[in-house]
Amino acid sequence: MKAFNKDIGALGEDISENYLRDLDYKILDKNFRCKCGEIDLIAKYKGFICFIEVKSRYGINFGTPAEAVTSTKQHKIYKTAQFYILQKKLNNSNFRFDVIEVILNNANNDFNINHIKDAFQA
Template sequence: MNNKEKGRLGEKIACNYLIKNNFHILEKNYRTKIGEIDLIAYKENKILFVEVKSRKSINYGYPSEAVNYKKQRKIISTAKQYIMYKNIKNMDIGFDVIEVYLSDNDINHIENAFCVN
């Protein structure tokens, strides 16, 4: 399985996890010129912008460690465009990271992994 296939599988697992936890999926792989957001979900007046990171092992570090400052800024900028485009007002927003461990079939949902400064 190549990295792209691992990524797609991880996103599918994360999407199913969110649905099982009563989230409504608004977008998958939302793209702009600035960047991409893997999943955009909604629950109880809150919109989540979710970055999904998948790994077979932690030999090269935890998946969330790949969501560095530069990646966070791209996600935040893309989220701002989404909010403006959809004319979203009076809603809470969050930036989460979902780590998917493919070898263990395990998920770690990191809520509010980063925020807008």
């Protein structure tokens, strides 16, 4: 089951990356990791550095994907973003935290995307 979840996550991240590129986001990093945690996608768009958490699910029977971005997860993303900002010397940039929900349809290869911009504050 864990390997299946990882595959769903990777598919959602690929879909999200293509979605963002189509909207003229410049992808700066993917799956950025440090001891604090991981950020799925980091992109630049209209003067903002966007730290993006991607959540993928087959349906919403157990809640929306965004509901899985708990306050604990938000704190880890924030700490990881701080490390990224220091490492890349981006102190003078504007930042935001987005969540992209990818709802996959297991009957076909279709999907829905919900991009929640500025989904939470640091």
